Amino acid sequence: MFSFGTKPSTNPPTNSNLSQGGTGFSFGANQNPISSTTNSGFNFGTTTSTAPNTSILPSNNTSINPVNNNTGFNGFSFTSTQPNATVNTSHGNIPTMDPNNPLHPLYLLAQGIHYQSPNCALKHILYNVVHPSEKAMYIQPVNMSERMWNQALKDSPDTSCMVPVLAVGVEDLQKRQVFQEKCFDLYQSKLSELVNKIDNIQRIMSVDTKTKIEVYKKRHLEISSRLLQLQVIKNKSLPLTIEEENLRKRLEHMSVALSSNANSVKVSVQELQVKAEMLKPQIYVSNNLNEDSLSQIHKVNFIYSKNIDSSRTARRDLVFD
Numbered sequence: 292m293f294s295f296g297t298k299p300s301t302n303p304p305t306n307s308n309l310s311q312g313g314t315g316f317s318f319g320a321n322q323n324p325i326s327s328t329t330n331s332g333f334n335f336g337t338t339t340s341t342a343p344n345t346s347i348l349p350s351n352n353t354s355i356n357p358v359n360n361n362t363g364f365n366g367f368s369f370t371s372t373q374p375n376a377t378v379n380t381s382h383g384n385i386p387t388m389d390p391n392n393p394l395h396p397l398y399l400l401a402q403g404i405h406y407q408s409p410n411c412a413l414k415h416i417l418y419n420v421v422h423p424s425e426k427a428m429y430i431q432p433v434n435m436s437e438r439m440w441n442q443a444l445k446d447s448p449d450t451s452c453m454v455p456v457l458a459v460g461v462e463d464l465q466k467r468q469v470f471q472e473k474c475f476d477l478y479q480s481k482l483s484e485l486v487n488k489i490d491n492i493q494r495i496m497s498v499d500t501k502t503k504i505e506v507y508k509k510r511h512l513e514i515s516s517r518l519l520q521l522q523v524i525k526n527k528s529l530p531l532t533i534e535e536e537n538l539r540k541r542l543e544h545m546s547v548a549l550s551s552n553a554n555s556v557k558v559s560v561q562e563l564q565v566k567a568e569m570l571k572p573q574i575y576v577s578n579n580l581n582e583d584s585l586s587q588i589h590k591v592n593f594i595y596s597k598n599i600d601s602s603r604t605a606r607r608d609l610v611f612d
Contacts, residue, residue, distance in 0.1 A: 413460045416443045417467065418453040429454040556598060563595050 389395065402408040416439070421429065431440040435457045443455030458464055531539065549556065570587065 411459060415458050415464075416446070417456045417458050418447060419456050420452055421454055423452045426452060426454060432457060434459070560595065560598055563591060563598075567591050567595075 392398070399410070402410045403412040405411060431437065435443075435455075439457070440455065443457075444450065447453050447455060458467060570591070
């Protein structure tokens, strides 16, 4: 790509999209299995060199071979004419590039988006909720530095049940989203089951339980009636208790009082009747009754009915005695 004046290799290239073998981060990089010339990005009639290529993210294998390895951005490959161009491996398996190399800015950009690079910018700390008894089982992951782990523990919203997890790149976020959707579907199914159970319980309460309650009430009334009959038969020949004796004395006293004051009660009733007759013309003076008239009528009727009831009760008690 973008090769002016150079002859491309006659060997069929092998395309590798986002491969992790020959290049650290390549978009459609060509890999030739045999030694061949190297096409530079802007090669204006230059001669090829047998020195190894320097890619933006070199291969994890740091040995220098004469095999052609195109750079991560194939169109912008760079051919070094220095025989002693070396690759520093200060970041573990991810090699580094000489800062004086013209492609060093592109190398830093590729490192920022490569998920295996320690300088990857697509890193974010997320938290998983676990049971408090299982939190001690979670330790520092391999792909997470001790400083990052300690800072994540410090920033945890709830240290008792939340464990930090390192998400690198978009793929980890997509996986987490898929897992969350599965959990959401599981919760939805459980909620549906609970709703069905609640509906069944309500149906049982509204139909079966109410019917049983009515049956038990009826049975309770029947049993209470039978028990009362048995108690009457049982206590018929027994002497009166203290409470019953006190009640009998009170009734006798009331009967004597009514008998001695029968004339006075009768006179009082007659007086009330006369007052009621006197109030009738005043009540019917107008078609509309006021509140005072109604209250007087209710008062007279209440007193009259109370006296009549008391006299009837006293006479009934005397008859039974």
